Structure formats: C-alpha cells, structure tokens
Amino acid sequence: MKRHVRKLLTVVTEAAVESILIKEMESLGAQGYTITSARGKGRRGARHAEWMPNSNIRVEIVCDAATSEAIIKHLHEHYYAHYAMIVLCADVEELRPDTA
Amino acid sequence: MIEPVVLFFLLGIVAGALRSELRLPGAVYEFVIILLLLAIGLKGGVELARQELAVVLPQMLGVVAMGAFLPLMAFPVLRGLGRLSRADAASVAAHYGSVSVGTYAVAVSYFTNRSIPFEEYIPLLLAVLEIPAIVVGIILARGFSLGIRVKSVAREVLLSKGIVLLLGGLFIGWIAGEDGIGSITPLFFDLFKGILALFLLEMGLITAAQLGSLKRHGVFLVLFGIAMPLFSALVGTALGLWFGLSVGGTAMIGTLAASASYIAVPAAMRISVPEANPTLSLAASLGVTFPFNVLVGIPMYHGLAVNAHLLWGAA
Numbered sequence: 001m002k003r004h005v006r007k008l009l010t011v012v013t014e015a016a017v018e019s020i021l022i023k024e025m026e027s028l029g030a031q032g033y034t035i036t037s038a039r040g041k042g043r044r045g046a047r048h049a050e051w052m053p054n055s056n057i058r059v060e061i062v063c064d065a066a067t068s069e070a071i072i073k074h075l076h077e078h079y080y081a082h083y084a085m086i087v088l089c090a091d092v093e094e095l096r097p098d099t100a
Numbered sequence: 101m102i103e104p105v106v107l108f109f110l111l112g113i114v115a116g117a118l119r120s121e122l123r124l125p126g127a128v129y130e131f132v133i134i135l136l137l138l139a140i141g142l143k144g145g146v147e148l149a150r151q152e153l154a155v156v157l158p159q160m161l162g163v164v165a166m167g168a169f170l171p172l173m174a175f176p177v178l179r180g181l182g183r184l185s186r187a188d189a190a191s192v193a194a195h196y197g198s199v200s201v202g203t204y205a206v207a208v209s210y211f212t213n214r215s216i217p218f219e220e221y222i223p224l225l226l227a228v229l230e231i232p233a234i235v236v237g238i239i240l241a242r243g244f245s246l247g248i249r250v251k252s253v254a255r256e257v258l259l260s261k262g263i264v265l266l267l268g269g270l271f272i273g274w275i276a277g278e279d280g281i282g283s284i285t286p287l288f289f290d291l292f293k294g295i296l297a298l299f300l301l302e303m304g305l306i307t308a309a310q311l312g313s314l315k316r317h318g319v320f321l322v323l324f325g326i327a328m329p330l331f332s333a334l335v336g337t338a339l340g341l342w343f344g345l346s347v348g349g350t351a352m353i354g355t356l357a358a359s360a361s362y363i364a365v366p367a368a369m370r371i372s373v374p375e376a377n378p379t380l381s382l383a384a385s386l387g388v389t390f391p392f393n394v395l396v397g398i399p400m401y402h403g404l405a406v407n408a409h410l411l412w413g414a415a
Contacts, residue, residue: 014370016366016367016370016371017370017371019252019255019256020252020371023252037126054382079374081374081375082374082375083374
C-alpha cells in the first residue's frame with residue numbers, strides 16, 4: 001500500500017458559482033473533486049442549503065502542492081472580494097491502490 | 101374572500117417570523133417547483149397550439165420590449181433616490197424587469213377561482229419575459245464591455261431549471277394537445293392548488309427570513325418594492341390592452357410586469373455582477389414585492405384591468 005503526501009483543498013462557497021468554479025479548477029490542474037451541499041453561518045450571514053440563491057457548496061480537491069497554490073491564488077484574485085468563500089488547505093496522505 | 105393558498109403563505113410568514121423549525125425539505129421544494137413549472141408550461145402549450153403565430157409573435161416582441169424598459173425606468177430611481185451603487189442598482193433593476201413564476205401561479209389560482217377567463221398561452225410570454233431584464237441589468241452594471249463570463253451566464257440562464265421546464269412543458273403541451281395530456285391531468289392540474297399551497301408555505305418561510313435584512317436596508321427598499329410593481333402594473337396593463345387581450349389576460353400581463361424575479365435573476369446576477377449585494381435585491385423582491393403582489397397586488401391589478409377595459413377596451 002502506497003501513501004502519497006498531497007494537499008487537500010476545501011472550498012466552501014456559494015452554489016451560484018459552482019459550474020464556473022469547477023471549470024476553472026479543472027483548467028488549473030485539478031483532476032477530481034467532490035461537491036456536497038453545505039449549510040452554515042459566516043461573515044456574510046447564515047446560508048441555508050435548501051434554496052438556490054442562498055445555498056452553499058463545499059468542494060474538496062486532492063491535488064499536488066503546485067496545483068493547490070495555483071487554485072488558491074486564482075480564488076483569492078477572482079472570488080474573495082465579492083463572494084462568500086472560505087478556502088482551507090491541509091497536508092493529507094492519500095492511499096492509492098498498489099497497481100497505480 | 102381570501103384565497104386558501106394565500107393563507108398557507110401567511111402561515112409560512114408567521115411560522116418563519118416566530119422562528120419555528122418548520123421547513124420544507126430541499127428536495128420537496130425542488131419537486132414542488134418542478135411540478136408548478138411543468139403544469140404552467142403544459143397548460144400554456146395546449147392553448148398555444150390553438151393560436152396563430154401572427155397573433156403571438158408581436159405579443160412576444162411586446163413583452164421583450166417591456167422587460168427591457170422596466171429596468172431602465174427603475175435604475176435611475178435606485179441610483180438617485182436610493183443612492184445605491186451602480187452594480188446594486190443594476191441588479192435590483194434587473195430583478196424588477198424579470199418575472200416571478202410563483203406570482204403567476206397565484207394569479208392563475210385567483211382567476212380560476214373567480215371563473216375569470218384569460219388567454220392561457222400567457223406562459224409563453226412569461227418564459228420570454230425572464231430574459232431581457234437580465235441582459236439590460238448586466239449592461240447597466242458593466243456597460244457594453246461584457247467581459248469573459250457572457251457565455252457562462254447565457255448558459256446558466258437559458259439552461260436554467262426555470263426556462264427548461266417552462267419551455268419543455270410548453271413544447272409537450274403543444275405537441276400533445278388537450279386530449280394527449282388527459283392522462284397526466286391528475287398530477288399536474290388536479291393537484292395544482294395543493295402543490296401551490298405547499299410552494300407558498302415555503303415561500304412564506306423564505307420571505308420571513310428576508311425581513312431581517314430588510315430592517316437593515318431601510319425604508320427606501322420597502323417603498324421601492326411597493327411603488328415599482330404598481331408602476332410596472334400600469335405599463336403591463338397598457339400593453340395587455342394594446343394586445344387586445346381579455347380583462348383576465350390584461351390583468352395577467354399587469355401581474356407579470358409587477359412581479360419581480362427571485363430565482364433566475366439572482367443566479368445570473370451573482371455570476372455576472374459579483375460586486376452587487378445579493379441580499380439587497382432579494383430583500384426587496386422576496387421581502388416586499390412578492391408578499392405585496394400575493395396579498396393585495398393581484399386583486400388590484402384585476403381591478404385595474406377591469407377599469408382600463410371599461411374606459412378604453414373593445415372600442
């Protein structure tokens with residue numbers, strides 16, 4: 001069993017930007033992602049998952065350090081000023097099948 | 101006599117204001133919206149099959165012009181009297197040029213309860229009216245240098261749930277015709293009012309959630325949220341009269357003009373004009389205009405159409 005040190009990016013943001021955000025992340029090198037609906041409260045107030053204009057998503061991406069830096073930089077430049085968004089970055093170990 | 105469906109809306113508002121835990125599960129709310137959109141589309145499609153293109157096409161162009169005109173009227177008021185930033189004013193203006201399917205559904209219920217006939221292909225005009233205000237809103241905020249996201253926004257709007265289901269329903273109704281859709285009548289038409297009641301219950305809860313942000317943004321938004329639909333209803337009524345529609349149809353165009361979007365436009369504006377504050381538009385359109393239209397607006401627009409027809413109609 002191999003273990004790889006990778007970066008886990010967690011982005012919590014507005015559902016309205018989902019399709020654009022995903023396209024941009026893929027073009028920056030993300031090879032996969034997981035999206036879940038999210039609820040919570042932050043600087044821009046409480047956000048409920050049920051109703052589209054007011055709903056949140058949580059996007060998780062496992063990638064290498066260079067990709068995660070590129071994505072963080074992009075999000076900071078294009079989203080942080082105007083959208084409800086929080087980005088977390090953590091070191092994680094990814095388990096891969098031995099054949100890979 | 102107050103509509104029973106409106107009582108559900110009031111229940112939602114009261115429950116929301118008292119911070120009850122009541123909430124329609126997300127999937128149920130989605131389902132209810134899908135049923136409403138399809139039912140409205142199907143009904144419109146069946147009727148559309150009986151219409152001449154030469155009658156409907158000028159009316160489509162007429163509502164497109166109205167959808168572009170209304171935000172252009174709203175924008176200077178929002179800038180001048182409301183002292184909103186350019187982006188905020190453009191976004192709010194776009195909401196008021198577009199339409200609310202929920203308000204239309206309540207109007208359908210109001211008119212059918214009173215056996216007032218109206219041109220039932222109006223859902224086509226409803227679908228058409230969603231779009232021009234979004235374009236005008238983006239231009240008001242951005243100028244003509246629309247930037248890189250135009251394609252994404254166009255995609256988002258044209259393939260949005262609302263447009264796809266409404267146009268899809270129209271198409272199916274148009275192809276299938278009155279006899280063809282007989283077999284799906286129990287779900288889409290017999291249950292229409294019950295589904296509308298559930299929708300309005302959740303809308304009441306959502307409206308109540310806007311009241312907090314309304315308090316923060318003050319008196320201007322409340323006044324605008326009432327004055328703007330009244331002005332728009334006059335424009336819509338004039339247009340309906342000019343189209344030569346029945347009293348019910350004229351009142352419907354008035355109602356469509358008066359309604360403000362809270363699904364399609366917020367989503368489009370969020371992507372295309374990110375610096376606009378979304379809570380501002382939603383507080384006005386959901387916190388003020390939607391309840392105003394549902395509770396007192398629709399009967400008023402009906403009265404307006406009746407009087408307009410007495411004065412100028414069928415001359």
